[in-house]
Amino acid sequence: MIDPVSLGRHLHELRAARGLALSALAGQAGVSVSMLSAIERGEKTPTVVVLSRIADGLGLSLSRLLADLEPGRVIVRRAAEQDHIAEPGGWHRTVLTPVVPGVNFEWIRTTLPPGCDAGAFPAYAPGSHEFVAVESGELCLGVGEEEYVLAAGDSAYFPADAKHSYANRGETPCVYHVAALIMRPRENRMTPPRPA
Incomplete structure (x- = not known):
C-alpha cells in the first residue's frame, strides 16, 4: 500500500530538485495548490488521475514517479x-x-x-x-x-x-x-x- 506520508515526501523532494514552487507545479499539473500541498503533507491520498497529472507536471511517467515507493501487490483503500x-x-x-x-x-x-x-x-x-x-x-x-x-x-x-x-x-x-x-x-x- 502506498503510504501517504512517504508519497508526499517523495513528491516534495522531486519538486524541490526541479526548483519548482508549489504554485508552479500545481499550474503545470492542473491541480489546485491546496490539493498539492495536502498531498505533499501526507494529509490526502491522490486519485490515479490526480497523481498522473502531477507526474506529467514533473515530466515523469506515473510508474517512474512511484518507482522508489515499491508498493505491495495488494493495495487496500479503506x-x-x-x-x-x-x-x-x-x-x-x-x-x-x-x-x-x-x-x-x-x-x-x-x-x-x-x-x-x-x-x-x-x-x-x-x-x-x-x-x-x-x-x-x-x-x-x-x-x-x-x-x-x-x-x-x-x-x-x-x-x-x-x-x-x-x-x-x-x-x-x-x-x-x-x-x-x-x-x-x-x-x-x-x-x-x-x-x-
Missing part, C-alpha cells in the same frame, strides 16, 4: 480514505479505487439528484474506455450524438474517445458507477468537472 467530492448542482461522487502505479483506472460512484444535468465532457485519448452501471434511478447517458436511457440494473460500455454526458431527468436520485480506463494525454475538461 472507506474512510475514499475521496468524497460534492460538485456544483448538488451531485456527489466518491472515488472508490486505490492508486495503482502505472494504471490510469478509476472506479467512481456518483449520485445525481432529480433533474440534475452534469454537463458534457470531452473525448479522452484513443484507447480510453468507460463502463457504466446504474444502481438506482434512471440515467441519461450521452455518447457522441446519441443518448441512452439506463434504468436500475442496466449497464453500458463505450469507447471514451467520444464526447459524453450524464444527466438525471427523473424525479428520484440516480446512483451509478463508472469504471474508467483513461489513456494519456487527456484534453482539458469542459465545465463542469467530470461526474464519473
Whole structure:
C-alpha cells in the first residue's frame, strides 16, 4: 500500500530538485495548490488521475514517479480514505479505487439528484474506455450524438474517445458507477468537472 506520508515526501523532494514552487507545479499539473500541498503533507491520498497529472507536471511517467515507493501487490483503500467530492448542482461522487502505479483506472460512484444535468465532457485519448452501471434511478447517458436511457440494473460500455454526458431527468436520485480506463494525454475538461 502506498503510504501517504512517504508519497508526499517523495513528491516534495522531486519538486524541490526541479526548483519548482508549489504554485508552479500545481499550474503545470492542473491541480489546485491546496490539493498539492495536502498531498505533499501526507494529509490526502491522490486519485490515479490526480497523481498522473502531477507526474506529467514533473515530466515523469506515473510508474517512474512511484518507482522508489515499491508498493505491495495488494493495495487496500479503506472507506474512510475514499475521496468524497460534492460538485456544483448538488451531485456527489466518491472515488472508490486505490492508486495503482502505472494504471490510469478509476472506479467512481456518483449520485445525481432529480433533474440534475452534469454537463458534457470531452473525448479522452484513443484507447480510453468507460463502463457504466446504474444502481438506482434512471440515467441519461450521452455518447457522441446519441443518448441512452439506463434504468436500475442496466449497464453500458463505450469507447471514451467520444464526447459524453450524464444527466438525471427523473424525479428520484440516480446512483451509478463508472469504471474508467483513461489513456494519456487527456484534453482539458469542459465545465463542469467530470461526474464519473
